[in-house]
Amino acid sequence: xxxxxxxxFVWGTxxxxxxxxxxxxxxxxxxxxxxxxxxxxxxxxDAVDHYWRYPQDIxxxxxxxxxxxxxxxxxxxxxxxxxxxxxxxxxxxxRMLGTCLENGLLPVVTFHHFTTPRWATTGDTWADPVTxxxxxxxxxxxxxALGDLIGMANTINEPNVVALIGYMIGVFPPAKQNADxxxxxxxxxxxxxxxxxxxxxxxxxxxPVGLTLSMGDWYTPPGGEEALAxxxxxxxxxxxxxxxxxxxxGVQAYSRTRLDERGLPMGPEAGVEVLDMGYEYWPQALEVAxxxxxxxxxxxxxxxxxxxxxxxxxxxxxFVTSALEGVGRCLDDGIDVRGYFYWSALDNxxxxxxxxxQFGLIAVDRDTxxxxxxxxxxxxxxxARANRLEVPKS
Numbered sequence: 001x002x003x004x005x006x007x008x009f010v011w012g013t014x015x016x017x018x019x020x021x022x023x024x025x026x027x028x029x030x031x032x033x034x035x036x037x038x039x040x041x042x043x044x045x046d047a048v049d050h051y052w053r054y055p056q057d058i059x060x061x062x063x064x065x066x067x068x069x070x071x072x073x074x075x076x077x078x079x080x081x082x083x084x085x086x087x088x089x090x091x092x093x094x095r096m097l098g099t100c101l102e103n104g105l106l107p108v109v110t111f112h113h114f115t116t117p118r119w120a121t122t123g124d125t126w127a128d129p130v131t132x133x134x135x136x137x138x139x140x141x142x143x144x145a146l147g148d149l150i151g152m153a154n155t156i157n158e159p160n161v162v163a164l165i166g167y168m169i170g171v172f173p174p175a176k177q178n179a180d181x182x183x184x185x186x187x188x189x190x191x192x193x194x195x196x197x198x199x200x201x202x203x204x205x206x207x208p209v210g211l212t213l214s215m216g217d218w219y220t221p222p223g224g225e226e227a228l229a230x231x232x233x234x235x236x237x238x239x240x241x242x243x244x245x246x247x248x249x250g251v252q253a254y255s256r257t258r259l260d261e262r263g264l265p266m267g268p269e270a271g272v273e274v275l276d277m278g279y280e281y282w283p284q285a286l287e288v289a290x291x292x293x294x295x296x297x298x299x300x301x302x303x304x305x306x307x308x309x310x311x312x313x314x315x316x317x318x319f320v321t322s323a324l325e326g327v328g329r330c331l332d333d334g335i336d337v338r339g340y341f342y343w344s345a346l347d348n349x350x351x352x353x354x355x356x357x358q359f360g361l362i363a364v365d366r367d368t369x370x371x372x373x374x375x376x377x378x379x380x381x382x383x384a385r386a387n388r389l390e391v392p393k394s
Contacts, residue, residue: 001391003328010106010339011384012068013061013361014305016113016157017077019348020050027076027115028125029351032173039171041354048346048364054096060362060371061345062103064381069105070304070341071096072113072157073146075120079138082119090145097149106151108304108341110212111139111196113157114172114351125174126162126192127185136195140203147205154250154304155196158214159189160235171352186234190242197246211243212250212304215289217282219258219269227263240296248338249297250304253289255279276309276357277350283319287326290337300336303327307343309350309357316376324389342380346371 018024022045033043050057061069077089093109100107112135122128139155156162166172168182176182193211200209215236220228243249255275258266268274273281286306294301308319320342330337347360355366361377364370383389 003325003389003391005328005387005389006331007387008338009387010068010302010341011066011387012070012106012108012339012341013066013345014070014108014341014343015050015072015345015348016110017072017074018044018047018113018115019344019350020048020346021074022047022049022051024074024076024115026080026118027074028118028121028173029115031118031121032175037175039352041356044349046366046369047349048366049369050346051092053369055099057346057362057371058096058099058105059103060373062105064361064373064377065385066381067104067106067384068108068151068339068341069100069345070108070110070154072110073142074115075112075135075138076115076117078142079117080119082134085141090142094146094149097146100151101149107149108152108154109146109150110154110157111135111142111200112155112192114162121174123174124176124181124185126188127167127176127181129188129191132188132192132195135192136199139196140199143200143203143205147200147203147207150205150207152207152248153200153209154212155193155200155209156189157212158252159193159211160186160239161214163189164235183234186238190239193239193242208247210246210248210250210299210302211239212252213239213293214252215285215293216253217256217285217288219256220263221261224259224261224263227261228259231259231263236292237296240293243297243299246297246299248300248302249293250302251286251289251293252303252305252343253286254306254308255282256285256288276311277353281308281315281319283322284326286323287330290327290330290335294330294335294337300338302339302341303337304341305343306340307359309359311358313374313376316374317379320376320380321389321391324383325391328389
């Protein structure tokens with residue numbers, strides 16, 4: 001079976017600054033990695049030195065056949081102290097944007113991907129309304145310097161993860177476990193997105209702006225539907241509704257969430273394969289997420305993240321093939337899906353999991369920083385060049 005994608009469908013890969021650059025010591029995540037009570041098994045350290053090696057990495061992505069590269073700009077580098085903006089840091093990211101364009105890649109910029117400058121970490125950070133104001137000011141200064149080269153922009157990456165894991169589960173900074181703070185952080189993050197959207201649209205350049213969200217499939221046994229609906233609304237729908245009228249919505253999906261009748265996590269289902277991150281091998285989650293996002297947000301959809309952390313590269317190809325089959329079904333049903341970004345370009349620092357999960361199309365030896373293309377990189381690059389997927393017979 002062959003799945004053909006629409007003309008102009010965007011094929012890309014993605015990274016985040018803190019996960020790949022190295023040396024991002026001036027943000028809340030570096031502080032959390034080194035805190036006495038941290039859950040992180042190791043600090044990010046030099047990461048994969050993408051801050052300096054980005055010309056080689058971007059050229060490799062272009063040569064593979066991808067048409068876009070999604071990366072984040074590090075707020076704590078650009079505004080290392082409140083109101084003090086680094087021209088050198090802005091020039092660095094301007095060079096990254098230029099390198100993308102030179103290699104035929106659409107530059108897709110994320111303005112906040114989990115990290116907040118240390119100076120902006122009040123006791124509650126994103127549960128404090130002032131953070132939304134500070135973030136919008138950062139976006140305004142950054143777009144003034146970079147906007148003419150930006151191809152697409154994401155305001156905040158997975159704000160629902162920042163809220164849930166930072167303020168309810170307590171394993172992301174600021175490591176709170178408070179339901180009221182969780183709700184308040186959600187509200188402030190939505191405010192931050194709306195403020196950022198306005199300043200990015202008003203700045204130089206003419207590029208689409210949207211929000212990305214962690215989504216997936218959901219399951220509950222009979223009797224749990226009401227609890228699941230309430231949790232899904234707080235985790236997904238309030239953000240989808242806030243993005244109505246935006247230029248696009250970024251769907252990010254990896255697996256499914258299983259809840260019992262009370263809305264409590266159930267863990268993986270017996271007999272379903274479990275991955276290194278502890279969740280189920282569930283590529284069909286992407287199709288579910290796309291359909292829900294399109295239905296609620298009512299704007300065009302990009303898959304801004306989808307992938308698998310595994311040391312089995314054949315499994316990676318199988319996973320992405322199944323996920324893309326779901327994208328194909330969405331397209332067949334008339335859903336406006338405009339692109340697919342694999343997570344991630346490089347094996348990198350996977351937050352509270354350290355370096356164990358290997359999501360990258362490109363392997364990195366962190367002792368030497370040497371890169372090695374995995375077979376999946378050549379395979380997915382070929383899919384991107386052809387703009388079609390050949391699905392093997394099962």
